[in-house]
Amino acid sequence: MTRKFKILSVVLMCAVLSAVAMLVHSCGIYSFTGTSIQSDVQTVTIDYFEYKALRVNPSLSNEITEALKDKFRRLTKLEQVDEDGDLEIRGEIIGYDVKAMAVTANEVAAQNRLTVNVKISFMNRKYPEDDFDAKSFSAYADFDSAQSLDAVEASLCEEIIEKLCEDIFNATVANW
16 A cells, blocks of 8 residues: 555656646746746846935935845846836835834833835836836834834834835735
8 A cells, every 4th residue: 555655656746846847947937036037028127216205214215225136136137227127116215104002001102113115116118017106015113112213223224124125026026
């Protein structure tokens, strides 16, 4: 009985691997990083993120822009160009807010939340059906109210930027 089970397992595994190999070979768009970029898409333009939030963080635009460019460099083979890429991502920071989240019995904030909101426009010049305009993304990080925002802002922003870049990357080239 176990010999038949082993043979059946091997046959099924071979069939599955064969099917996956044919799918990968025939589509030409799957990658192990989770992207689904068509093979004729070669370049990407990531424009500088404009800062439009009321509360000011002077380095956030540059940090988000560079983090997104870095993510594309690491996870795709797309060449980054300054303009007219096959893919183009434009973004603006529309919100940068701190709000009290957990309130104690004495009506004092025990925890605060820093939230960053961005609006993204994505253009795929080769496959315009993938385009979207003014799609909103939001990420946040919580911190203890005993700490000032100035003391934790850099680490919070790093965490938030990572989340935002992951969401933007997935929405643009992973179709998630």
